[in-house]
Amino acid sequence: MDTRSLGRSPLEVSVLAYGAWRLAGSEGKASIEGSAYGIRALHAAVDAGITFIDLADIYGGGRCEEIVGDALRQSPGLRQRLVIATKCGIRRSGDPTPQAPFRYDFSREHILRSVEVSLKRMGLHEIDLLMLHRPDYLMDPAEVAGVFVDLRQAGKVREFGVSNFTPSQVTALQKAFPHPLVVNQVEISLLQTATLDDGTLNQCLELGMSPMAWSPLGRGALVQDPGSLTDARQRRTAEALVAVARRLGTTPSVVALAWLLRHLSGIIPILGTCTPERIAEQALAATLPLSREDWYELLEASRGSRLP
Numbered sequence: 001m002d003t004r005s006l007g008r009s010p011l012e013v014s015v016l017a018y019g020a021w022r023l024a025g026s027e028g029k030a031s032i033e034g035s036a037y038g039i040r041a042l043h044a045a046v047d048a049g050i051t052f053i054d055l056a057d058i059y060g061g062g063r064c065e066e067i068v069g070d071a072l073r074q075s076p077g078l079r080q081r082l083v084i085a086t087k088c089g090i091r092r093s094g095d096p097t098p099q100a101p102f103r104y105d106f107s108r109e110h111i112l113r114s115v116e117v118s119l120k121r122m123g124l125h126e127i128d129l130l131m132l133h134r135p136d137y138l139m140d141p142a143e144v145a146g147v148f149v150d151l152r153q154a155g156k157v158r159e160f161g162v163s164n165f166t167p168s169q170v171t172a173l174q175k176a177f178p179h180p181l182v183v184n185q186v187e188i189s190l191l192q193t194a195t196l197d198d199g200t201l202n203q204c205l206e207l208g209m210s211p212m213a214w215s216p217l218g219r220g221a222l223v224q225d226p227g228s229l230t231d232a233r234q235r236r237t238a239e240a241l242v243a244v245a246r247r248l249g250t251t252p253s254v255v256a257l258a259w260l261l262r263h264l265s266g267i268i269p270i271l272g273t274c275t276p277e278r279i280a281e282q283a284l285a286a287t288l289p290l291s292r293e294d295w296y297e298l299l300e301a302s303r304g305s306r307l308p
């Protein structure tokens with residue numbers, strides 16, 4: 001699979017990433033299969049040429065990082081082939097005391113503790129990319145920048161990025177941090193096109209950051225049988241994907257991902273399926289060129305009206 005530089009960093013990543021959010025499966029699946037379900041999916045992604053793995057400390061309550069750690073321990077040499085990203089900054093209710101509410105926490109103490117826990121779960125010395133998961137309304141950019149600098153100097157994290165940040169939040173943090181923030185991971189799909197207009201993708205182009213697209217298939221809604229969808233926008237968009245896919249001799253999933261890859265900012269879609277056959281199929285998006293006409297036809301279907 002083709003690769004690209006991650007933001008303005010020396011890291012080189014596959015043009016598609018693999019998301020580990022669902023690796024622990026449903027409670028039932030996970031308890032029956034242990035790590036096997038997630039490890040199988042991870043290997044399918046690697047076999048398809050994906051070298052960029054997206055995690056978070058809270059995925060599966062920590063299980064997803066452990067599953068990736070298990071996979072790395074089972075396959076010597078795998079670590080060197082992968083760029084491993086994780087996130088911190090969201091705290092569940094009840095952590096650490098029963099009364100604590102669900103919250104965001106970019107305090108120095110929490111970031112440092114979270115990195116230590118992630119390293120331990122995955123059995124790593126160093127995380128390639130650490131992202132702040134969702135903007136903390138109480139963020140102190142100077143405090144965060146200070147922790148990032150210390151983590152970098154300690155050799156625990158190579159590069160830093162953010163997730164779900166507005167352009168002005170990126171600017172505030174970037175002003176305080178002396179190294180380039182390399183990614184902003186946001187929701188982008190044919191069902192979530194706000195970042196085309198709200199400055200997020202333009203800022204990535206301007207600063208040379210890589211946008212990463214989470215839920216690129218609308219959590220699967222874009223690739224369901226259109227007849228089964230009751231939401232009018234989902235149905236219209238899924239129908240348009242079927243029509244374009246038929247014309248191009250491919251599948252709706254591949255077209256939906258190629259639609260993201262076509263944008264000049266270098267969007268990195270994060271695949272979320274745990275089904276090995278779907279991972280192999282979706283990886284084909286990396287080689288599907290989409291014409292300007294196809295791209296706009298799909299945008300129009302998503303918006304439900306002609307552009308102004």
Ligand SMILES: NC(=O)c1ccc[n+]([C@@H]2O[C@H](COP(=O)([O-])OP(=O)(O)OC[C@H]3O[C@@H](n4cnc5c(N)ncnc54)[C@H](OP(=O)(O)O)[C@@H]3O)[C@@H](O)[C@H]2O)c1
Nearest residue numbers: 019020021054214215216217218219220270272273274275
């Ligand atoms: N930064 C953030 O705030 C944030 C938020 C959400 C997600 N993420 C990241 O983004 C990654 C991807 O998100 P996502 O999992 O929502 O991605 P997605 O690709 O939009 O949705 C994946 C879901 O769609 C289903 N699916 C995929 N292809 C299908 C097909 N052909 N037919 C029917 N169902 C299909 C999958 O089911 P099967 O597994 O059964 O195939 C899975 O349930 C996550 O793993 C995580 O790394 C980040």
